[in-house]
Amino acid sequence: MALLTLASPSRAAALPRWLGLEGLVIGGAIAALVVLVVLPVLSLVAASVWDKGLTGSFFATALGSTANLRALGNSLILGAWTGLISIVIGVPLAWAVSRTNVPAKGLIQLTATLSYLSPPFLTAIAFVNLFSPNAGVANVFLREVVGLDVTFNIFTMSGLVFVTVLHTFPFVYLLASSALQSVDASYEEAAQILGASKLRTALSITLPLVAPAVLSGTLLAFVNAIALFGSQAIIGLPGRVVTLPTRIYALFDYPPQYGVASALSLLFIAITVIALYLQRAFLARRSYVTLAGKGARPQLMDLGGWRWALFALCVVAFVVAILLPYGTLIAVSFSKSWGLAFWQNLTLENYRFILIDYDVTRRAILNSLMLATIAATFCVFLGAIISWIDIRTRLPGRKLLDYAALIPLGLPGIVMAVALLQFWLKMPVALYGTFAILLLAYVGRYVPLGVRAANSSLRQIDPSLEEAAQILGASWGTRMKEITLPLIRPGLFAGWLLVFVPVIQELSASILLFSSESITLAVAVYNLYETGYTEPVAALAIVNMIIIAVAIGIARHFGGSRIGLKTGG
Amino acid sequence: MATIQINNLSKFYGSKEGGAAVSGLNLDIRDNQFVTLLGPSGCGKTTTLRLIAGYITPDAGTIRVGDRVVSSADGVAPPDRRGMGMVFQNYAVWPHKTVFENVVFGLRLRKVPAEAARRKVLDMLAMVNLAGLEDRLPSELSGGQQQRVALARSLVVEPGILLLDEPLSNLDAKLREKMRTELKQLQRRTGITFVYVTHDQAEALALSDQIAVMHGGELQQYGSPDDVYRRPANKIVADFMGIVNFLPGTVEAGPNGLAVAVDGVAVPAPVHGTLAAGQPVDLAVRPESVRLAVGEAGTGRLAATVTDMTYLGNLVEYWLQLESGTALRAQTHPLERFSVGDRVNLSIDAADCSVFPRAGAAH
Incomplete structure (x- = not known):
């Protein structure tokens, strides 16, 4: 009948599902979570009981020394x-x-x-x-x-x-x-x-x-x-x-x-x-x-x-x-x-010093802005994919994925850093002291915030909105781009700021992972303080607060939601 | 051709022993038909619809569309490759797109040139009485208008099959009735095969060419509205298709073949061949098949007492008690009035009754 001429969208023959975009994205997110959280924690466990053989001496020292x-x-x-x-x-x-x-x-x-x-x-x-x-x-x-x-x-x-x-x-x-x-x-x-x-x-x-x-x-x-x-x-x-x-x-x-x-x-x-x-x-x-x-x-x-x-x-x-x-x-x-x-x-000399004259603080400010921007973006997208898998698919083991994304809540910043060090020092890639390891620490630490933000937005969107696009012939990628992402965008934006703010001032993990090249704002504050630069430290602290205030102002402007549920330090 | 052939379809939830959402379903849906899947919530009708759409993979059985197998336990063609349309219970109109953007979505996916697509969308919006609203956002529309956007969005891509999941259940009664008429006209005009899910038997009777009554994951009866209403295949169907009285009786041989004796009165209801004289049965009687008259029972009439009455406007409903104590509901025209306590005699339109073996009764 004539009506059928339009009925089927013209698309290439179906690939096996796991080879398509959907499979790649899901697989990528799972792999990312494993590398970010699961493997570092496992290597932490291994390092605590292994020294050329199983040993209890580390725990003995940990619990034995005054x-x-x-x-x-x-x-x-x-x-x-x-x-x-x-x-x-x-x-x-x-x-x-x-x-x-x-x-x-x-x-x-x-x-x-x-x-x-x-x-x-x-x-x-x-x-x-x-x-x-x-x-x-x-x-x-x-x-x-x-x-x-x-x-x-x-x-x-x-x-x-x-x-x-x-x-x-x-x-x-x-x-x-x-x-x-x-x-x-x-x-x-x-x-x-x-x-x-x-x-x-x-x-x-x-x-x-x-x-x-x-x-x-x-x-x-x-x-x-x-x-x-x-x-x-x-x-x-x-x-x-x-x-x-x-x-x-x-x-x-x-x-x-x-x-x-x-x-x-x-x-x-x-x-x-x-x-x-x-x-x-x-x-x-x-x-x-x-x-x-x-x-x-x-x-x-x-x-x-x-x-x-x-x-x-x-x-x-x-x-x-x-x-x-x-x-x-x-x-x-x-x-x-x-x-x-x-x-x-x-005097205004302190601001001049940290913003213009002293290359370390200048670099630290730029590094932190860059790292926070990238980490927040990663966290939000990873969080979106993980919560999408949890809420929208029947993938076996998806609850496990959800739990894995919650693990970092139980990891104090410095512990996260120790775990990352243990894992990456054993790997053939030299990540120590690079931006990459800081980024891994930040994304790993704050991915629960990304998941939580995406989760609460995604739960408010009825699955039928995606299904309606699907039955009209939209592929997974089209559905995400046209329907799901635009609908959860306010939530993702709030989540982005939720991660950005603590990363800008993250100290607990950065203190073990930075190098002179990858020094961050909070580390610079701490180091200047340690060396007795009382007044420039205060100026840097004020710059830090101004950055956060601007970020929150933007958040209020766009979402007005409760921003900043967890701060670093 | 937009025919759907469902063979031995099963879908289990949880463990196989746990529960079957749908089990052993066979259904032939012919081209250009309006077919309704009817049943109470949890009967498997929505699962069946989602199996047809391809959102769920069956555990056994096949679904064919035309001569192509689209679902089997080995795999399914995903919904985005089936070329069907679907209207959801909550409309699923995308809140971030205007009416026009909602409707044109499927045409863009099919790479219809912009100008042609625009014309098609405007035509379709006119057809569902939404002309002039194309730039509105869904939040600015009423429920009924959103419903029409969902319809237009599904129909504009000219699918061979349109699946509708309780599309009217969120509308108020008046609008529901109006949309019901429009849906029926739309189906006749487009010739699209409609598969319609509802729990509302009146809606099913009004709309359908064929009704598939489902219960507990199984198909109970598949037939025309008249069939399922007047000749229900079993007590479940009889009960679901509207108010029904089950009067206990016994099969007995009479001058004109088998009849059912109720309170000693023979009702010449159609007794099918598997029932023998002496067997205890239930006689299913619709309230509108009962006629009331004043006075003592004569031959072939049952004696009863009016115990309660409810005035419904176009009808009056009476609760009656037979001599044996059995309660019975009857509906009559408001012109005939009886009072509580009146002794009345009843006649039953035997041809509109059904006879079912009584569950649990010994042979």
């Missing part, structure tokens, strides 16, 4: 205190914003977001400028102007906990406030109508509903806190507070102890994975809270005069977490020599 045990203990103490204090700060702020009529809720939201995005090694540097026992401006001020005989010493465990909490309390704050907002007022009203007092209602209805979210946020704070190399090196090392990341870093001093470093790294992974497992378990239990969904109508409490007391607490949080460190960094960056005589020695 130095290693102390590092392990310090990391746990740091994580525990940080988690605890994050609750103390995060829960009241979350409650104030979600459940009371406290003024200036936007300020709290801003404080939490900025604290969360600030790289902790920059905050650490800022507070060293204020509270180092001898030269810290705050201490000098107290001694010489006020005349008090008190000296705050930032180089202690308390100092480290303080600086780390400023970065981690938002984890508790964000999860607690979203949980509090999704508890519908009707739950509480139901208790009150039955005769429960406000306190009774809060304790027996609200608290159990939000407790899983709070615990989950606390565990995230714990995991993030112990993984931060920068702040632990900057504040911990001068005070001889050695932690796991700094201890592993030290094991690479000549002569490097690869085996012990690997064993210690695996212990580190074990701690992280256990904490993340518990976190997921807690988070799974809060599913009943979200049942009420977006339409939930939380009950706002009128605090009367007390709201100003709570407001004062919020202002203190803003001042300590944002104003103080960034004010300090900006002030230092414009100083000839950091000290009390600030107004007498203003």
Whole structure:
């Protein structure tokens, strides 16, 4: 019949499916994940128990030497205190914003977001400028102007906990406030109508509903806190507070102890994975809270005069977490020599030095911009393919692929670097010290963010949209190009920035992998700091923050979605 | 030719013992026909449609289109090489493309020159009453309009076969009825073979040349709307095709051959050959086949009491109780009114009844 003339699209004879574009792309993504994540982790395991034969000596040293045990203990103490204090700060702020009529809720939201995005090694540097026992401006001020005989010493465990909490309390704050907002007022009203007092209602209805979210946020704070190399090196090392990341870093001093470093790294992974497992378990239990969904109508409490007391607490949080460190960094960056005589020695020389005169920082800025751009692009496309395989195909073992893409969440940055070193030093290709190994580290570390971004977009797109194109004769490539990619583009764009921001300031893995040629922004900051260039460091830190601010501005402009869920450091 | 021949088609989910989505399906769909796959959710009708489209590989059996095998357990021609059209339950209109871009998509893939493609798209949009909306985005269209975009997009490439997966289920009742008429006219006009999936028996009866009633992954009956409604092959079909009463009775020999005795009254329903006198059976009676009259039962009429009534506007529905206690639904014209508690006598249009052996009853 005449109608059939148009019916079949003109296409070449069908190739076997695995030879087509679809097969190549899927195969490529699987291979990439294996090379990026699976093989490095396996070689880490191998290096920890193999030295010309099976050996337990590395683990014996890792768990036997006082130095290693102390590092392990310090990391746990740091994580525990940080988690605890994050609750103390995060829960009241979350409650104030979600459940009371406290003024200036936007300020709290801003404080939490900025604290969360600030790289902790920059905050650490800022507070060293204020509270180092001898030269810290705050201490000098107290001694010489006020005349008090008190000296705050930032180089202690308390100092480290303080600086780390400023970065981690938002984890508790964000999860607690979203949980509090999704508890519908009707739950509480139901208790009150039955005769429960406000306190009774809060304790027996609200608290159990939000407790899983709070615990989950606390565990995230714990995991993030112990993984931060920068702040632990900057504040911990001068005070001889050695932690796991700094201890592993030290094991690479000549002569490097690869085996012990690997064993210690695996212990580190074990701690992280256990904490993340518990976190997921807690988070799974809060599913009943979200049942009420977006339409939930939380009950706002009128605090009367007390709201100003709570407001004062919020202002203190803003001042300590944002104003103080960034004010300090900006002030230092414009100083000839950091000290009390600030107004007498203003200069732009530091910016000139790092942006024009000094080739290392110039190179570092360009390197970081380039690496972050490429890594973010890779992560997003790899994430898109992996989540497409998971959601749209019936490929056997696709769940395994999904899990493999989640592994890096359990790998602290420095451990990722150790694993990559172990693997690539054994390979015939010389990658050590190249851009390539940094790129591998970044893509490997942040591929979970790419997968998560693509996953949530892809889940919102009904498979029938692809199927409709397919039955009209569109090949796999056409379907991706015409239908799927355009539809998930906003999600991919958000994911791109989600990776770009932490990579720009990545320090934990870069510190073991860089060379003078491939030096990055965060490494340059750290090295300059180590060599005592206080003022140029601050200028570089400000440049770092400007880059991030521009990136987030672009993100807000295009997507407005919640950007920057995980920062490096 | 756009004929579809399905032979012994099976698709299992999970383990082979676990469950068959479709099992041992045989179906011959002739050219230019409007064929409906009808059944409750989970009956395998959508799986069958997706097997025909090529989204799923069968575990056994074959599907032929014309004389070409397109699906077998060894492999399938992928959907993009079948030249079929499909309309999805959620329309699947691409939200990032305008109406024009949605419809022209298939023509571009077929390398139709731009000007010819444009003309075809505009003609097709006029045909589905969407003229002038070609630059709109789907978000600016109503559900019914989106439905028409999906139809136009499938039809513009002139497929020999159009598959429709519950295309009207997301529309409101009035629009559904309107689209129903338009679909039928469209099928007659284009001569395309329509394979239509629905769980709505009224829709199936109104639209189809042939209905395939499915249940539990198996084909129960394949026939014209009149066949499946008035001569259901089994109790499942009878039950699914609308309201039905199953009256317990016994086969008995009468003066004019076999009949069914219900409450001692012989109903001369068509008893097929495999049933013998004395066998317990269920007599399937549609509510509209029951006629009510006032007064005590005479010969050949069943006595009943009205226990409840529901006014439906164009009909009145009565719940009746026979002497034996069996409950029965009847629908009558609103002009005849009875009240709850009335003693009535019933006559049953025996020719429109079906007789089925009673499950679990001893011979």
